[in-house]
Amino acid sequence: xxxxxxxxxxxxxxxxxxxxxxxxxxxxxxxxxxxxxxxxxxxxxxxxxxxxxxxxxxxxxxxxxxxxxxxxxxxxxxxxxxxxxxxxxxxxxxxxxxxxxxxxxxxxxxxxxxxxxxxxxxxxxxxxxxxxxxxxxxxxxxxxxxxxxxxxxxxx
Amino acid sequence: xxxxxxxxxxxxxxxxxxxxxxxxxxxxxxxxxxxxxxxxxxxxxxxxxxxxxxxxxxxxxxxxxxxxxxxxxxxxxxxxxxxxxxxxxxxxxxxxxxxxxxxxxxxxxxxxxxxxxxxxxxxxxxxxxxxxxxxxxxxxxxxxxxxxxxxxxxxxxxxxxxxxxxxxxxxxxxxxxxxxxxxxxxxxx
Numbered sequence: 565x566x567x568x569x570x571x572x573x574x575x576x577x578x579x580x581x582x583x584x585x586x587x588x589x590x591x592x593x594x595x596x597x598x599x600x601x602x603x604x605x606x607x608x609x610x611x612x613x614x615x616x617x618x619x620x621x622x623x624x625x626x627x628x629x630x631x632x633x634x635x636x637x638x639x640x641x642x643x644x645x646x647x648x649x650x651x652x653x654x655x656x657x658x659x660x661x662x663x664x665x666x667x668x669x670x671x672x673x674x675x676x677x678x679x680x681x682x683x684x685x686x687x688x689x690x691x692x693x694x695x696x697x698x699x700x701x702x703x704x705x706x707x708x709x710x711x712x713x714x715x716x717x718x719x720x
Numbered sequence: 721x722x723x724x725x726x727x728x729x730x731x732x733x734x735x736x737x738x739x740x741x742x743x744x745x746x747x748x749x750x751x752x753x754x755x756x757x758x759x760x761x762x763x764x765x766x767x768x769x770x771x772x773x774x775x776x777x778x779x780x781x782x783x784x785x786x787x788x789x790x791x792x793x794x795x796x797x798x799x800x801x802x803x804x805x806x807x808x809x810x811x812x813x814x815x816x817x818x819x820x821x822x823x824x825x826x827x828x829x830x831x832x833x834x835x836x837x838x839x840x841x842x843x844x845x846x847x848x849x850x851x852x853x854x855x856x857x858x859x860x861x862x863x864x865x866x867x868x869x870x871x872x873x874x875x876x877x878x879x880x881x882x883x884x885x886x887x888x889x890x891x892x893x894x895x896x897x898x899x900x901x902x903x904x905x906x907x908x909x
Contacts, residue, residue, distance in 0.1 A: 577895040581867035583909040584848060584898065588868055591845045592736040599753070603735040606757035610764040611728055 722772040730775050731760055738783050741864050744853045745787045755790055759783040780869055781879045784861060844907060851901045855894055858882075862890035863898075 595603075682689045691697045722730070735756060742752035759782045767778050852860060858880070865876045866887065877884045902909065 574892075577892055580895050580899055580909055581863065581891070584852075584863075585867040585870075587845055587848055587909075588740065588852075588864075589737070590841075591849065592740050595736055595739070599739065599749070600736075602753050603739060603756065606753065606760055607728070607731045607735055609757065610731060610760035611724065613761055614724060614727060614764040614768040 722768065722770060722775060726772045727764060727768055727775070730772065730779075731763075734776070734779060735760065737868060738779070740849075741783065741868070742787060744849070744860060744864070745857070746790055747853065751790060755783070755786045759786045762786075776869065777871065777875050777879060780865055780871065784879060847902060847905050847907055848898070851898050854901075855897060858886075859890045859894040859897070862887050863894035866891050 682692075687697075738756045738759065739752055742755045743749060746752055746755065759779065762782050763775070763779050767775070767782075770778060852863070855863065861880060862876060865871045865879055866873070871879065873884050873887050876887045880887065899909070
């Protein structure tokens with residue numbers, strides 16, 4: 565029963581509210597002319613400072629790089645926007661990969677040159693690990709005399 | 721996005737109602753006009769690009785904020801006036817003063833109505849507006865938004881920054897108070 569009473573009261577309240585609103589609307593329509601004029605002037609003033617609408621720029625199908633940049637600046641959505649921010653990233657990634665590849669190749673070539681020089685030399689590579697041979701290399705006169713001897717043999 | 725025409729139509733449809741709501745609150749014609757103008761300018765300037773469907777709620781909220789701002793300024797001003805002057809002792813007169821009595825001037829569009837009927841309706845409106853003006857602020861806001869602005873309970877709660885339960889309570893109390901006050905004057909809606 566209480567629930568029913570409450571429902572009834574709410575319904576009555578709604579009816580009362582709507583009836584009041586209807587009366588108030590009538591009252592609002594019968595404002596003095598001076599007030600209406602001032603409200604009209606206020607409305608015109610408000611419309612004069614209205615926030616400008618955003619103008620959507622139609623994008624060309626093939627805009628090129630300049631078009632991409634322009635679209636980026638315009639901040640609009642679309643395929644060219646995606647391309648606009650993806651392209652520099654792709655270029656950067658491929659550039660980094662290329663630089664890394666070039667550095668690897670350069671290092672491999674350097675190592676290959678050293679290996680080739682060692683293998684093509686008369687002295688076996690193991691000799692460079694021998695301390696006696698290193699001491700022999702440091703003594704310049706011995707090596708010079710050796711060269712002189714080989715030169716004399718070749719001249720004969 | 722609301723076009724200029726839609727915004728103009730919307731403002732045209734709400735300006736009179738907004739003025740009445742403002743005057744119920746501040747009881748000063750010039751202040752009410754200033755409040756409505758400020759609210760319309762703020763709406764057009766800041767929210768003019770919103771969809772037309774969002775405008776009623778946004779405008780109601782701006783209007784209520786403007787009214788609250790006016791009361792805050794008045795409070796500060798009154799504090800200073802009270803501090804520096806001992807001449808303002810006419811508070812009783814101010815309480816009795818009801819500017820609404822000077823508002824409901826007869827309009828030419830109602831000239832076809834019967835004199836007695838017109839007088840009766842005028843008295844009814846005066847009584848209703850007078851009682852609405854006497855309501856506590858929150859009750860009046862909830863009542864006017866809910867029934868006159870035709871906002872839903874959720875929208876009213878959002879505009880008043882309170883819960884939906886509070887809106888229901890405010891509306892219920894407002895309708896009961898108004899119905900009781902009008903009944904005492906022999907008026908039934």
